[in-house]
Amino acid sequence: MKLKLFFFLSFIIFIHTHAQSYIFGKIISESGTEMQDVNVVNIRTDEIVVSNRDGHFMISGRQGDELRFIKAGYERLTKIVSQENTESPMNIRLVRQTIQIPEVEIKQGLTGNLKIDSKLYNKPQKVEKLLKEMDRYISQKSDPRILAARPGEFVQPKGEGFSIGKVKNKWDDVDLMKYIRASLGDDYFTNLKIEKPLIEHFIYYVFAGGFERKKILKYGFCSDADLNRFQRFVLTRISSYRAPQTQR
Numbered sequence: 001m002k003l004k005l006f007f008f009l010s011f012i013i014f015i016h017t018h019a020q021s022y023i024f025g026k027i028i029s030e031s032g033t034e035m036q037d038v039n040v041v042n043i044r045t046d047e048i049v050v051s052n053r054d055g056h057f058m059i060s061g062r063q064g065d066e067l068r069f070i071k072a073g074y075e076r077l078t079k080i081v082s083q084e085n086t087e088s089p090m091n092i093r094l095v096r097q098t099i100q101i102p103e104v105e106i107k108q109g110l111t112g113n114l115k116i117d118s119k120l121y122n123k124p125q126k127v128e129k130l131l132k133e134m135d136r137y138i139s140q141k142s143d144p145r146i147l148a149a150r151p152g153e154f155v156q157p158k159g160e161g162f163s164i165g166k167v168k169n170k171w172d173d174v175d176l177m178k179y180i181r182a183s184l185g186d187d188y189f190t191n192l193k194i195e196k197p198l199i200e201h202f203i204y205y206v207f208a209g210g211f212e213r214k215k216i217l218k219y220g221f222c223s224d225a226d227l228n229r230f231q232r233f234v235l236t237r238i239s240s241y242r243a244p245q246t247q248r
Helices: 002-018 083-087 114-121 125-139 173-184 186-190 196-208 214-219 224-247
Strands: 022-028 039-042 047-050 056-060 066-070 077-080 090-093
Touching: 022 083, 039 056, 039 173, 047 056, 047 173, 066 173, 077 090, 173 186, 173 196, 173 214, 173 224, 186 196, 196 224
Parallel strands: 022 090
Antiparallel strands: 022 056, 039 047, 039 066, 066 077
């Protein structure tokens, strides 16, 4: 009897230890509206799920995982899973991206008074001098010794390969690849005879073929028009991608 009880308790502990944990939650907008079709990415596992029409999502994960919430037109949000998130729903609020309006300079009209009008429309000499000095400083080339790497500092080697974006870009090619795959779905690529393990490689292949994406990476926003442009570009690259596989 004791032996059976021991095996039963061991079995319960084994199930509890190896059970797959999930993170549940709800995504809303600033106004409190449930948000549908938000991409939720677990950075550790590369799993991607999409929120339903009520804003709910469920993704496998554990404490310490980094979840990324992405939707076109909204600021990208990153959330680290806490112990509380594994025990109760995670509430997420996405903020719409702000559109900066160029500053409009409004000048006062002419008064007819020469002294007043000259101050309004002519910059003071000190300001003119400062602007000229700034222009001259900006136009000067930097000393290569200043830009050179310090002893022991890692320097990214130059050569052919996939671009991962600039430091100031909001996205890199990895972000764009994951967004395109999540938006189009794996079925889109498998219907093109691209096997699932090769989907990411094929997307990078399309990027390397000249797919223009500078603005997408700069602003971290991929519109429906960009997705349609990507699909058209795929049609020009799919045959050359299949050719080596056919020859083998």
